[in-house]
Amino acid sequence: MNTVSIDGLGKRYGATPALDGLDLELGTGVTGFLGPNGAGKTTLLRCLATALAPDRGRLRILGLDPAVPAQRTELRRRIGYLPQNPGLYPQFTAYDLLDYVAVLKELTDGRRRRAEVRRVLDEVDLTDRARTKVRKLSGGMRQRLGLALALLGQPALLILDEPTVGIDPEQRMLFRALISRVGESHTVLLSTHQTEDVGALCERVVVMNAGRAAFDGTPRQLINRADGRVWLSTTAPTGSQPYWRNADGLYRRLGDRPDDGRPAQPTLEDGYLLLLHRSAPARVAR
Numbered sequence: 001m002n003t004v005s006i007d008g009l010g011k012r013y014g015a016t017p018a019l020d021g022l023d024l025e026l027g028t029g030v031t032g033f034l035g036p037n038g039a040g041k042t043t044l045l046r047c048l049a050t051a052l053a054p055d056r057g058r059l060r061i062l063g064l065d066p067a068v069p070a071q072r073t074e075l076r077r078r079i080g081y082l083p084q085n086p087g088l089y090p091q092f093t094a095y096d097l098l099d100y101v102a103v104l105k106e107l108t109d110g111r112r113r114r115a116e117v118r119r120v121l122d123e124v125d126l127t128d129r130a131r132t133k134v135r136k137l138s139g140g141m142r143q144r145l146g147l148a149l150a151l152l153g154q155p156a157l158l159i160l161d162e163p164t165v166g167i168d169p170e171q172r173m174l175f176r177a178l179i180s181r182v183g184e185s186h187t188v189l190l191s192t193h194q195t196e197d198v199g200a201l202c203e204r205v206v207v208m209n210a211g212r213a214a215f216d217g218t219p220r221q222l223i224n225r226a227d228g229r230v231w232l233s234t235t236a237p238t239g240s241q242p243y244w245r246n247a248d249g250l251y252r253r254l255g256d257r258p259d260d261g262r263p264a265q266p267t268l269e270d271g272y273l274l275l276l277h278r279s280a281p282a283r284v285a286r
């Protein structure tokens with residue numbers, strides 16, 4: 001069953017269009033949103049988290065309409081949201097901040113609330129920092145605390161805006177394990193610039209471009225778009241094709257085969273770059 005139905009969603013900031021008639025159906029599992037800076041990912045996630053009202057279109061989330069105040073309140077209890085820049089009170093300890101937000105989420109029974117706070121601290125590996133003030137946590141630890149806040153109350157819909165920014169590889173593995181576990185039974189939407197995270201975690205990927213979905217499919221389908229389009233060559237291209245020089249001194253080139261080109265294994269990033277290189281104006285590709 002779909003958790004989220006998005007129908008003709010539009011949002012402008014003054015003259016700037018951020019979402020331009022977006023249609024999507026999203027269900028259980030982990031869906032990753034990729035896209036260049038300014039593509040509209042954060043705006044979409046803020047609309048879904050009920051933090052921002054769209055100008056046009058229709059949203060149905062967990063069977064509820066966020067445009068209706070009573071349904072919006074109900075939704076906020078059932079959605080976990082990690083914003084791009086979570087404003088965490090610096091003077092609170094990690095534990096007290098979680099406890100405070102748990103109260104706001106109406107976890108009113110003290111014993112159950114304390115158990116839930118301990119559970120999410122453990123999930124993000126911050127139990128030994130429970131009594132540390134937020135201002136004394138490292139950037140990565142704060143990011144993990146933000147995720148713990150979003151996990152409070154086991155939300156049916158978990159919305160994560162760039163959750164792995166600033167965290168070290170070991171903790172990134174922990175994030176992946178945790179997010180994929182939640183995605184087994186819940187809907188998880190995550191925006192990221194990390195194509196490795198999408199390849200590792202997401203069963204579905206939506207590439208946003210100019211406020212629309214330029215691609216909607218599996219990570220494998222996005223990789224397949226780069227089949228026969230990735231080359232290793234001793235020469236750099238002269239045109240506008242993306243390329244770089246790798247550690248072996250060979251040019252990794254995308255696009256048409258160079259004269260001396262040897263085929264290279266395509267990655268999700270290749271598929272993404274080739275898609276965006278071609279997709280102006282944006283169209284949904286599958």
Ligand SMILES: Nc1ncnc2c1ncn2[C@@H]1O[C@H](COP(=O)(O)OP(=O)(O)OP(=O)(O)O)[C@@H](O)[C@H]1O
Pocket residue numbers: 013016017018035036037038039040041042043044
């Ligand atoms: N509060 C705002 N006021 C004015 N314009 C905004 C505001 N927030 C976003 N925008 C504009 O809306 C468009 C979409 O921005 P959005 O933050 O949704 O993109 P994004 O895909 O999340 O980008 P990024 O990858 O850089 O986080 C951009 O042109 C941006 O400049």
